[in-house]
Amino acid sequence: xxxxxxxxxxxxxxxxxxxxxxxxxxxxxxxxxxxxxxxxxxxxxxxxxxxxxxxxxxxxxxxxxxxxxxxxxxxxxxxxxxxxxxxxxxxxxxxxxxxxxxxxxxxxxxxxxxxxxxxxxxxxxxxxxxxxxxxxxxxxxxxxxxxxxxxxxxxxxxxxxxxxxxxxxxxxxxxxxxxxxxxxxxxxxxxxxxxxxxxxxxxxxxxxxxxxxxxxxxxxxxxxxxxxxxxxxxxxxxxxxxxxxxxxxxxxxxxxxxxxxxxxxxxxxxxxxxxxxxxxxxxxxxxxxxxxxxxxxxxxxxxxxxxxxxxxxxxxxxxxxxxxxxxxxxxxxxxxxxxxxxxxxxxxxxxxxxxxxxxxxxxxxxxxxxxxxxxxxxxxxx
Amino acid sequence: xxxxxxxxxxxxxxxxxxxxxxxxxxxxxxxxxxxxxxxxxxxxxxxxxxxxxxxxxxxxxxxxxxxxxxxxxxxxxxxxxxxxxxxxxxxxxxxxxxxxxxxxxxxxxxxxxxxxxxxxxxxxxxxxxxxxxxxxxxxxxxxxxxxxxxxxxxxxxxxxxxxxxxxxxxxxxxxxxxxxxxxxxxxxxxxxxxxxxxxxxxxxxxxxxxxxxxxxxxxxxxxxxxxxxxxxxxxxxxxxxxxxxxxxxxxxxxxxxxxxxxxxxxxxxxxxxxxxxxxxxxxxxxxxxxxxxxxxxxxxxxxxxxxxxxxxxxxxxxxxxxxxxxxxxxxxxxxxxx
Numbered sequence: 001x002x003x004x005x006x007x008x009x010x011x012x013x014x015x016x017x018x019x020x021x022x023x024x025x026x027x028x029x030x031x032x033x034x035x036x037x038x039x040x041x042x043x044x045x046x047x048x049x050x051x052x053x054x055x056x057x058x059x060x061x062x063x064x065x066x067x068x069x070x071x072x073x074x075x076x077x078x079x080x081x082x083x084x085x086x087x088x089x090x091x092x093x094x095x096x097x098x099x100x101x102x103x104x105x106x107x108x109x110x111x112x113x114x115x116x117x118x119x120x121x122x123x124x125x126x127x128x129x130x131x132x133x134x135x136x137x138x139x140x141x142x143x144x145x146x147x148x149x150x151x152x153x154x155x156x157x158x159x160x161x162x163x164x165x166x167x168x169x170x171x172x173x174x175x176x177x178x179x180x181x182x183x184x185x186x187x188x189x190x191x192x193x194x195x196x197x198x199x200x201x202x203x204x205x206x207x208x209x210x211x212x213x214x215x216x217x218x219x220x221x222x223x224x225x226x227x228x229x230x231x232x233x234x235x236x237x238x239x240x241x242x243x244x245x246x247x248x249x250x251x252x253x254x255x256x257x258x259x260x261x262x263x264x265x266x267x268x269x270x271x272x273x274x275x276x277x278x279x280x281x282x283x284x285x286x287x288x289x290x291x292x293x294x295x296x297x298x299x300x301x302x303x304x305x306x307x308x309x310x311x312x313x314x315x316x317x318x319x320x321x322x323x324x325x326x327x328x329x330x331x332x333x334x335x336x337x338x339x340x341x342x343x344x345x346x347x348x349x350x351x352x353x354x355x356x357x358x359x360x361x362x363x364x365x366x367x368x369x370x371x372x373x374x375x376x377x378x379x380x381x382x
Numbered sequence: 383x384x385x386x387x388x389x390x391x392x393x394x395x396x397x398x399x400x401x402x403x404x405x406x407x408x409x410x411x412x413x414x415x416x417x418x419x420x421x422x423x424x425x426x427x428x429x430x431x432x433x434x435x436x437x438x439x440x441x442x443x444x445x446x447x448x449x450x451x452x453x454x455x456x457x458x459x460x461x462x463x464x465x466x467x468x469x470x471x472x473x474x475x476x477x478x479x480x481x482x483x484x485x486x487x488x489x490x491x492x493x494x495x496x497x498x499x500x501x502x503x504x505x506x507x508x509x510x511x512x513x514x515x516x517x518x519x520x521x522x523x524x525x526x527x528x529x530x531x532x533x534x535x536x537x538x539x540x541x542x543x544x545x546x547x548x549x550x551x552x553x554x555x556x557x558x559x560x561x562x563x564x565x566x567x568x569x570x571x572x573x574x575x576x577x578x579x580x581x582x583x584x585x586x587x588x589x590x591x592x593x594x595x596x597x598x599x600x601x602x603x604x605x606x607x608x609x610x611x612x613x614x615x616x617x618x619x620x621x622x623x624x625x626x627x628x629x630x631x632x633x634x635x636x637x638x639x640x641x642x643x644x645x646x647x648x649x650x651x652x653x654x655x656x657x658x659x660x661x662x663x664x665x666x667x668x669x670x671x672x673x674x675x676x677x678x679x680x681x682x683x684x685x686x687x688x689x690x691x692x693x694x695x696x697x698x699x700x701x702x703x704x705x706x707x708x709x710x711x712x713x714x715x716x717x718x719x720x
Contacts, residue, residue, distance in 0.1 A: 180456075346699055350692045
C-alpha cells in the first residue's frame with residue numbers, strides 16, 4: 001500500500017491535476033482545498049448526497065455479483081462514477097428532465113426512479129422501462145450519442161413554450177463525442193440557445209479505446225468553444241465540485257446573464273474503475289496500475305471524509321445508513337425477481353393500438369403455446 | 383481461441399468455431415495481401431468484443447488493425463476513401479443495431495459509387511457486423527436488419543451458417559470488387575466446431591447451399607436459423623416421414639434464384655424461416671420469386687416463419703420472438719398437410 005503514500009502529489013492523474021483548468025473542492029483525501037469555495041448545501045442535502053452515493057456503490061456491487069450468478073444479464077458498472085451521477089441529479093429541480101445512458105443507474109435513481117425498475121430490464125423485462133408519469137427521466141440511451149440532439153430538442157420545446165424554468169440534463173460518454181449526433185446536438189443547442197446542460201462523463205475509456213485516441217483535443221470541454229457555448233471541466237470524482245458546477249450550469253440554463261448563452265458542456269473527469277460491461281475484460285487492453293492511481297480518489301471515500309471532518313457524519317450514523325441502503329437494495333432485487341412478462345408483451349406498445357396483422361401474429365404464438373408447452377420455446381436454438 | 387494459421391503450419395485443417403473461422407479468414411487474407419486492413423471500434427488491442435479480430439493487432443500492427451474513434455459513419459466513410467487508394471478495408475460494425483449512423487455512407491455512396499462514376503470508381507470493401515438474437519443481449523444488440531441492405535442495389539449481402547463457409551465466404555467477399563455487407567450470426571459464433579482448411583479458399587457468393595435433400599417441401603433460411611430448420615426437418619422426418627429439403631441461402635443479395643426455384647419445382651411447397659420481422663422481410667422476396675418463376679408447381683400456400691412485426695424484446699421473451707424448431711416444425715407440417 002505505499003501507493004497511497006506516494007499518491008498525495010506525485011501520482012495524481014494528469015487529467016485532474018490541480019494546476020489544470022479544472023474545478024475541484026475536495027482533495028484526494030476529502031479535505032477542502034485551500035481557496036475552494038464549498039457550495040451552499042444544507043447538512044440534510046449533504047447526507048442525502050452521501051447516502052445516495054453509498055447506495056449506488058452497493059447497488060453496483062450487488063448487480064455485478066448477481067450478473068456473475070446468472071441472475072442478471074449484461075450490466076454496465078458505474079464504480080467510481082456514482083459521485084458525479086448522484087451530484088448532477090441532486091442539482092436538478094423536480095421539473096427538470098434527465099437523459100441517461102445505459103450506465104447512469106444512480107443518476108436515474110437520484111432523479112426519482114425506483115430501484116426495482118433499474119433491475120428489471122437487466123432481468124429481461126421491459127416493465128422497468130415504463131417510467132412513472134411524475135418522474136422526468138427518459139429511457140436509457142444505448143446507441144451512442146443519439147440522446148444529444150433529442151435532449152436539445154426537448155429543451156428547445158420548453159423554451160418555445162416559455163417554460164425555461166425547466167432545464168434538461170443530458171449525459172454522454174467520452175466516446176460519444178466522436179459521433180455525428182454529438183456535433184449536431186451541441187450545434188443546435190448553441191444556435192437555438194436552449195436550456196440544456198450536457199454532461200460528458202469522461203471516464204477515460206470507450207470500451208478499449210482510451211480518451212487520447214477518441215479526440216486529438218486536449219480536453220473535451222474545449223469542444224464547447226466551437227459551438228459558442230460554455231465548456232467547464234470538473235473533477236468528476238469530487239461530488240461537491242460536480243454539484244457546484246452542475247447547479248451553476250442549470251441556473252444559467254434557466255436564467256442566463258446578459259450576453260450569456262444558456263447551454264453548457266460539462267466535462268466531468270472520471271475513471272471507469274471497472275469493465276465497460278460485465279461482458280468486457282479490461283485486463284486485455286489496459287494496465288491495472290492506471291486504475292490504482294484513480295482509486296486513491298474514490299468519490300465515496302472523499303465525501304465520507306468530508307462529512308466526518310465537518311462533524312455531519314459519525315460512525316453510528318454511517319452504520320445506520322449502511323443498514324438502510326442494504327435493505328433498500330435487497331428489497332428492490334426481491335421485487336424485480338418477481339416480475340414476469342407475458343409473451344403477449346411482444347406485440348404491446350409497438351403502436352398505440354395493436355394492428356390486426358400483429359394481433360394475428362400474437363394469436364398464432366398463443367395457438368402454438370397451447371398446442372406445445374412453453375418449454376418447447378426455450379429449447380436452445382443452437 | 384485456436385491460434386492463427388502461422389502457428390498451424392503443416393496442418394491441413396483445424397477444428398474451428400464460426401468466430402474462430404472468421405478470425406482465421408481475416409488472418410489468411412491479411413497475410414496474403416498487404417492492402418487488406420481491419421478498422422473499427424475495439425478491433426485492435428481488445429481483439430473485438432467477440433474476439434473476431436483476436437491476435438490480428440499483435441500480428442499485423444496498428445496500421446493494419448486500427449482502433450478508431452467511436453463513429454460508425456466515420457468508420458465506413460473513411461473506408462470508402464481508403465478503398466479509393468487501392469486498399470481493401472474490412473470495417474467492423476460492433477453490432478448490427480449500431481450500423482445506422484453509417485447508413486448514409488453505405489447506401490448513398492458505397493452502394494452506388496460504381497454507378498455514379500459509370501464504372502470509373504468502385505468500393506471494394508467488406509463491412510462485417512454481428513447480427514441476430516438469442517444471446518440474452520441488451521436492447522439494440524439483437525437486430526436482424528438484412529432486408530435494409532438487400533433492398534439497396536449495388537451491395538452484396540452475405541451471411542454464413544457454418545465455420546467452413548464463414549472463412550470461404552469472407553475470402554470471396556474480400557476478393558469481390560463490390561461492397562459486401564457480411565453479417566455474422568452471433569448466436570452460433572461458438573455453437574459448434576468444424577474442420578476448416580488452413581489454406582486459402584473461397585465459397586462462391588452466387589450459390590445457395592442445399593443442406594439437406596428432401597422431396598416434400600423446400601425450407602429456405604440462412605445464418606443462425608439454419609440449425610433449428612435442420613433440427614425441425616430431422617424431427618419431422620423421424621416422427622411423420624416428412625422429407626424436407628433445407629436450403630441455406632448464404633448470399634442474400636444477389637439471390638441464387640436458380641437453386642431456389644429448382645428446389646421448389648421439385649417439392650411444390652415452401653417455408654421460409656428468418657428471425658427478422660415478417661413484414662418486408664427477405665421471405666417476401668423469396669416467396670414472390672418462387673411465384674414468378676415456378677407458380678405452376680405450387681401445391682400449397684408459401685409459409686413464412688419469422689420474427690414479429692415488433693421490436694426485438696428483451697431476453698425474457700426472445701425465445702418466443704425467434705423462430706424455434708417447434709414453430710418451424712409446425713409451419714412445415716401445416717404446409718405439407720395443406
